Amino acid sequence: MIPVPVRDDLQALEGYHSPQVSVSVRLNTNESPEPPPAAWRDAFAAELSRVEWHRYPDRAATELRTAIAALHGVAPEQVFAANGSNEVLQTLLLTYGGHGRRVVTFEPTYQLHGHIARITGTGVVEAERAADFTLDRAEVRRAIATADPIITFLCSPNNPTGMVEPQEAVREVLDLAPALVVVDEAYGQFAPWSALDLVDDDRPLVVTRTYSKTWSMAANRLGYLVGPSWLVAELDKVVLPYHLDAAKQVAGRLALGFADEMEARVKAVVAERERVGAALAGLPVHVWPSGANFILFRPLDRDGHDVWTALLERDVLVRDCSSWPRLGGCLRVTIGTRAEDDAFLAALTEVLG
Numbered sequence: 001m002i003p004v005p006v007r008d009d010l011q012a013l014e015g016y017h018s019p020q021v022s023v024s025v026r027l028n029t030n031e032s033p034e035p036p037p038a039a040w041r042d043a044f045a046a047e048l049s050r051v052e053w054h055r056y057p058d059r060a061a062t063e064l065r066t067a068i069a070a071l072h073g074v075a076p077e078q079v080f081a082a083n084g085s086n087e088v089l090q091t092l093l094l095t096y097g098g099h100g101r102r103v104v105t106f107e108p109t110y111q112l113h114g115h116i117a118r119i120t121g122t123g124v125v126e127a128e129r130a131a132d133f134t135l136d137r138a139e140v141r142r143a144i145a146t147a148d149p150i151i152t153f154l155c156s157p158n159n160p161t162g163m164v165e166p167q168e169a170v171r172e173v174l175d176l177a178p179a180l181v182v183v184d185e186a187y188g189q190f191a192p193w194s195a196l197d198l199v200d201d202d203r204p205l206v207v208t209r210t211y212s213k214t215w216s217m218a219a220n221r222l223g224y225l226v227g228p229s230w231l232v233a234e235l236d237k238v239v240l241p242y243h244l245d246a247a248k249q250v251a252g253r254l255a256l257g258f259a260d261e262m263e264a265r266v267k268a269v270v271a272e273r274e275r276v277g278a279a280l281a282g283l284p285v286h287v288w289p290s291g292a293n294f295i296l297f298r299p300l301d302r303d304g305h306d307v308w309t310a311l312l313e314r315d316v317l318v319r320d321c322s323s324w325p326r327l328g329g330c331l332r333v334t335i336g337t338r339a340e341d342d343a344f345l346a347a348l349t350e351v352l353g
C-alpha cells in the first residue's frame with residue numbers, strides 16, 4: 001500500500017524527540033524531583049469519588065480558572081487552561097497563526113514554539129540571539145520589523161539556556177512587536193521576576209505557565225495562560241469542547257491549595273541549583289547562568305555526546321543538546337534531589353577525569 005501523503009508543508013517535519021530511558025537518575029525533562037504532597041493525593045482521591053462520570057465536565061473549567069485567577073490576582077476571564085502549556089501554545093497558534101502569518105522566535109529557545117507554529121501552517125522566522133545567548137537588541141528590532149509577526153515568542157527563563165530575560169528587554173519587545181507577545185514562563189517560579197505583572201486587558205501580552213514543574217504534576221498535563229480577556233474569549237471559541245476532563249480540573253484546583261508547600265520546593269530547587277552550579281564551575285565545563293530548574297553546560301575538552309553516553313553508562317540521564325543548532329556540544333541537566341544531583345556530579349567528575 002502507498003502511504004497516504006501528509007500535507008505538503010508537513011512532509012519535511014521532524015517529530016519532537018525526548019528519549020524516555022529507564023535509569024536510576026533521570027535529569028533530562030525538567031520535572032519536579034518530588035511528587036505532589038501526600039495531602040494533595042488524599043484530597044484528590046476523595047474528590048474523584050464524587051465526580052459524575054456519566055456527565056461531561058464543566059466546559060469552562062470555572063472553578064479551576066477562578067482558583068488560578070485568585071493565585072495571580074487577575075479575573076477568571078483572563079485565564080485560559082489546557083492540557084499542558086503545549087496545548088495552550090497550540091491553541092494560541094490555531095487562533096492567531098495560520099497560512100500567510102508569521103511568528104518570530106529568538107534562537108536557541110524552546111523548540112515547540114517553532115514546531116507547533118509550523119504544524120498550524122504558520123511561518124517561522126528564527127532570529128538569532130547574541131553569542132552569549134542574551135537577546136541582541138539590534139536583531140530583535142530587525143527581526144520584528146522584517147517579519148511583521150502575529151506572535152513574538154519569548155521564553156523566560158529560556159529553555160534550554162536557563163537564562164532569564166531582563167525586564168527592560170521584555171518591555172522593549174512589547175513596544176516593538178506589532179501584535180501578540182507570548183512570554184513562556186514554564187519555569188517562571190524559579191526566576192527573580194515574572195512578566196505576569198505586565199498582563200493587562202489593554203496590552204497584547206500573554207504569559208504561559210505549567211503545572212508540570214513547580215506543581216509536581218507533569219503526569220497530569222495541565223497548563224494555562226494569563227492574558228487579556230478578549231484574547232481568552234477567542235481561544236475559547238477555537239479549543240475543542242470539554243478539552244479539560246473532570247479529573248484534571250479537580251487536580252489542578254486542589255494543587256493550588258498547597259501553594260506554601262510548592263513555594264518551599266521552589267526554594268529548595270533554587271538552593272540546589274546554586275549548589276550544582278557552583279560545583280560545575282569547578283569542572284572543565286562552560287556553564288550558563290540559570291534562573292530555572294535546570295542548567296546548560298558544555299564540556300570544554302570533550303565531545304558533548306560522548307560525555308552524555310558516558311553519563312548514561314553510569315545510570316545518569318541528562319538532555320543531550322549537543323547536536324541541536326547553535327548548541328554544539330551542550331548538555332542540559334535538570335536539578336533533582338540532593339542525592340540525584342550528587343550522583344550526577346560524581347559521574348560527571350569521573351567522566352571528565
Ligand code: PMP
Binds near residue numbers: 083084087209212223
Ligand atoms: N514551555 C517550555 C519552555 C517548556 O520547557 C515546556 C516543557 N518542556 C513546556 C512549555 C511544556 O510544558 P507542559 O506542556 O508540560 O505544560
